[in-house]
Amino acid sequence: MAAEAAGQWAVAEHVRVKRCCEMKPHVTVERVEVRVFRIPAEAPESDGTFRWEATTLVVVQILSAGERGIGYSYATPAAGALICLSLAPVLEGMSPFDTSACWKLLVAALRNLGASGIGMLAVSALDTALWDLKAKLLGVSLLDLLGAARAAIPIYGSGGFTSYSIDELQRQLGGWAGQGIPRVKMKVGRDPGADPERVAQARQAIGGRTELYVDANGGYSVKQALGLAERYAVLGVSWFEEPVPHQDFAGLCLLRERVPAAMEVVSGEYGFELDYYHRLLQAGSVDVVQADATRCGITGFLQVAALCAAYRLPLSSHCAPSLHLPLCCAVESARHLEYFHDHVRIEQHLFEGTREPVGGELAPDRGRPGLGLSLREEVARRYQTENFCWR
Numbered sequence: 001m002a003a004e005a006a007g008q009w010a011v012a013e014h015v016r017v018k019r020c021c022e023m024k025p026h027v028t029v030e031r032v033e034v035r036v037f038r039i040p041a042e043a044p045e046s047d048g049t050f051r052w053e054a055t056t057l058v059v060v061q062i063l064s065a066g067e068r069g070i071g072y073s074y075a076t077p078a079a080g081a082l083i084c085l086s087l088a089p090v091l092e093g094m095s096p097f098d099t100s101a102c103w104k105l106l107v108a109a110l111r112n113l114g115a116s117g118i119g120m121l122a123v124s125a126l127d128t129a130l131w132d133l134k135a136k137l138l139g140v141s142l143l144d145l146l147g148a149a150r151a152a153i154p155i156y157g158s159g160g161f162t163s164y165s166i167d168e169l170q171r172q173l174g175g176w177a178g179q180g181i182p183r184v185k186m187k188v189g190r191d192p193g194a195d196p197e198r199v200a201q202a203r204q205a206i207g208g209r210t211e212l213y214v215d216a217n218g219g220y221s222v223k224q225a226l227g228l229a230e231r232y233a234v235l236g237v238s239w240f241e242e243p244v245p246h247q248d249f250a251g252l253c254l255l256r257e258r259v260p261a262a263m264e265v266v267s268g269e270y271g272f273e274l275d276y277y278h279r280l281l282q283a284g285s286v287d288v289v290q291a292d293a294t295r296c297g298i299t300g301f302l303q304v305a306a307l308c309a310a311y312r313l314p315l316s317s318h319c320a321p322s323l324h325l326p327l328c329c330a331v332e333s334a335r336h337l338e339y340f341h342d343h344v345r346i347e348q349h350l351f352e353g354t355r356e357p358v359g360g361e362l363a364p365d366r367g368r369p370g371l372g373l374s375l376r377e378e379v380a381r382r383y384q385t386e387n388f389c390w391r
Contacts, residue, residue, distance in 0.1 A: 026065075027064055027065045027095055027096060027097065027137065028064065028092075028093055028094060028095055028096075029062055029063075029064055029088075029091040029092065029093075029094050029095075029096060030063045030064050030065075030391065031062070031063040031389065031390065031391040032060065032061070032062050032063075032083065032084065032088035032091070032126070032389065032390040032391065033060070033061045033062075033063070033387070033388075033389045034058065034059070034060050034061075034080040034083050034084055034125075034387065034388040034389065035058075035059045035061075035080075035380070035384055035386070035387045036056065036057070036058055036059075036077045036080050036384065036385050036386040036387070037056070037057045037058075037059065037350065037380065037383040037384055037385065038054050038055070038056050038057075038383060038385050039054060039055050039056075039057065039346050039349070039350070039383050040053065040054045041053055041054055041055065041342065042345075043163070044163060045161045045163050045342070046161055046162045046163040046187075046190060047161060047162055047187040047189065047190070047215070047217045047219075048162060048187060048188060048189020048190050048215070048216045048217035048218065048219025048220075049189060049190075049217045049218055049219050050217065051163075055074060055342055055343075055346060056074065056075060056076055056077065057072055057073075057074055057075075057346065057350070058072060058073050058074075058075040058076075058077070058079045058080045058083075058121070058122075058125055059071070059072045059125070059375065060072065060083060060125040060126055060128075060129045061129060062091075062096065062126070062129040062130060062133050064096050064133060064137070065137060067133055067136045067137055068133070068136075069096065069129040069130060069131070069132040069133020069134070069136060069370065070128075070129055070132050070370070070371065070373055070374070070375070071124075071125045071126060071127065071128030071129030071130070071131075071132060072125055072128065072294065072320075072323065073121045073122070073124050073125040073128075073294040073295070074121075074294050074319065074320065074343070075118065075121040075122070075125070075294070076118060076121070077385065077386050078118055079118050079121045079122040079125070080122075080386060080387075080388050081388060082113075082118060082119065082122045083122045083125065083126060083388065083390075084388040084389060084390045086109060086113070087106055087109055087122055087123065087126060088126070088390035088391075089390060090105045090106060090108075090109050091105070091106075091126070096130050096133045096134050096137065097134055097137070099127070099130050099131055099134060099298075099299060100299065102126075102127070102130055103123075103127055103297065103299040106123045106126060106127065107123060110123065115272070115273060116272035116273055116276075117272065120272040120273070120295060120296065120297070121294065121295060123297060124293060124294050124295055124296060124297040124298075124300070125294070127297035127298055127299050127300075128293065128294075128297065128298050128323060128371075131145075131298045131299075131370075132370035132371045132373075133370070135369055135370040135371075136369045136370040138369075139369055140369060141326065141364060141365070141366040141367070141368060141369060141370065141372060142326040142327075142364075142370050142371050142372075143326040143329050143330055143364045143366055144366055146302075146326065146327070146330035147330060148329055148330060149329065149330055149331060149332045149334075150329050151329065151363055152329065152358075152361040152362060152363035153325065153328040153329050153334060153336060153337045153361060153362055153363075154182075154183075154335070154336040154337070154360055154361050155181060155321070155336055155337045155338070155339040155357055155360060155361060155362055156181065156183035156184060156185055156211070156213060156336055156337075156338060156339060157172075157173065157176030157177075157181045157183070157184040157185065157339050157341075158184070158185040158213075158215075158319075158338045158339055158340040158341060159172050159173075159185070159186070159187075159340070159341035159342075160172060160173055160184070160185060160186025160187050160202065161187050162187045162188070162189070162190035162191070166198065166201050169186065169198065169201065169202055169205070170201060170202065170204070170205035171205075172341070173186060173202050173205050173206050174205035174206055176206075177205070177206040177207060177210040179357070180357075180359055180360050181210075181339070181357065181360045182209070182210055182211060182360050183210065183211035183212075183213060183239075183336070183360075184202075184206055184210060184211070184212060184213065185212075185213035185214065185215055185239070185241070185338075186198070186199070186202050186212075186213070186214055186215070187214075187215055187216075187217065188214045188215065188216050188219070188228075189215075189216035189217055189218070189219020189220055190219065192219075192220060192224050192228065195214075195228065196228065196231045196232070196235075199212070199214060199231075199232055199235050199237065200235055203235045203236060208236070211236075211238055211239070212235065212236055212237050212238065212239075213237065213238065213239035213241065214232060214237050214239065214240060214241065215241035215242060216240075216241065216242055216243050216244075217241075217242050218242045218243075218244055218245035218246055218248075220243050220244055221244065222244055222248075222251045222254060222255065225240070225243035225244055225251075225255055226255065226258060226259070228243075229243070229255070229258075229259040229260065229263060230260065232263070233259070233260040233262065233263055237263060238262055238263055238264060239263070239264050239266055239288070240255070240259060240263055240264065240265055240266065241266040241267065241290075242266070242267050242269075243255055243265065246267045246268070246269070246270045249279065249280060249283040249285045250283070250285075252265055252267055252283075252285035252286060253283050253284050253285045256284065256285060256286065256287060264286075264287035264288050265285070265286055265287050265288075266286055266287065266288045266289075266290060266316070267280065267285065267286050267289075267290060268280060268286065268289045268290035268291055268304075268318075269290040269291070269292050269295075269318035269319075270292075270295070271290075271291060271292075271295065271296055271304070272295050272296055272300075273296070273300070274296075274300060274303050274304065274307070277289065277291070277304050277307055278307065281307060281308075281311045281313065286313070287313070287314075288313065288314050288315070288316055288335065289304065289307075289308050289313055289314070289315050289316070290315075290316050290317070290318045291304040291305075291315060291317065291318065292317065292318035292319060292320065293317070293320065293323055293324060293327060294319070294320050294323065298327060301317075301324075301327055301331075302327070302331065305327075305331035305332075305333050305334065306333075308333040309332060309333045313333070314333060314334070314335035315331065315333040315334050315335065316334070316335050316336055316337070316338065317334070317336075317337045317338055318338055319338055319340045319343050320340075320343055320347075321337055321338065321339050321340065321343060321344060321347065321362065322347045322351060322353075322354050322355070322371065322373060323371065324337050324338075325337065325355060325362050325364050326364050326371065329363075329364060337362060339357065339362070347373075349376075349379055350375065350376060350379055350380060350383070351373045351374065351375060351376065352373065352374045352375075352376055353365065353368055353371070353372040353373045353374060354373070
């Protein structure tokens, strides 16, 4: 039976490769469409260093040979304008099968604009759309295109905003624990004096078996973080994310060396370029690396995963769970995926094809080509604020 299945898989792969070779000379990027959506938060929210009332999503669709590749970034409308004015034109005549060549051209186009920030948010949305389109042209899921390392990826529930009351905090984190999600994360850093009590209340809500993570979003000084790490450790906190600003590699390194042994220091979500991650790892600043494909692209995410493997460090994705699902299932260095409350709500509302956790894990639908996502048009129209197109 296994031999028969393997034989069928080999035949299917041969057909796909043959189809790719036949299509490639004739398939080029034909059109790029960009739509901007603004989705209000359930209520004003905050973390250790930022407040927001809505989230902006920039969605890119690339058309070629009758297929639409979809990509997105949690960005600003300016990224949408940048895509159509400066980035989409460099893809003229390019094959969506040549994702590496397209990546190189897109990054090069940022030379005079700045190689990170809004520019990379725009590049990342395009890069994701190209990967999605490539898989759709071949009729396979993105996970099957990349090659699976696992069928499903563990998740952690993420939210616990500093704007929440204790009741809201306990209800959300306790709800995830009750659903069988074995690890949850809350925000700290807004009020260092009140944080230990909030963490204690979170621990009470989730019980002793669920792992508890905290994320300060760079809200503490090194000395504050050192003192609080000891208090958090007593409450069973095993993950201390961005205790100090992410650019402070030396401060992160010092904390990594001095926090209790059972606590991991984590950072990396604000990385746009591979060089940032190389410096982060070379400095010995983290126990776990975070990467966000809406900021570094799918191509960049795969590069970071390889770098993590070289340094023998685990990788965890940041936010955008529907985008990261196939990526985390494809790379060996991935430990888990952030099931971020705001983005889960937005993606389930805006896209068809999102997945629900089972037993604390997410598994892609490998029967759907590409990312497996498509816009719910009746919903999308309600939240669309701008659109752009090239061609």
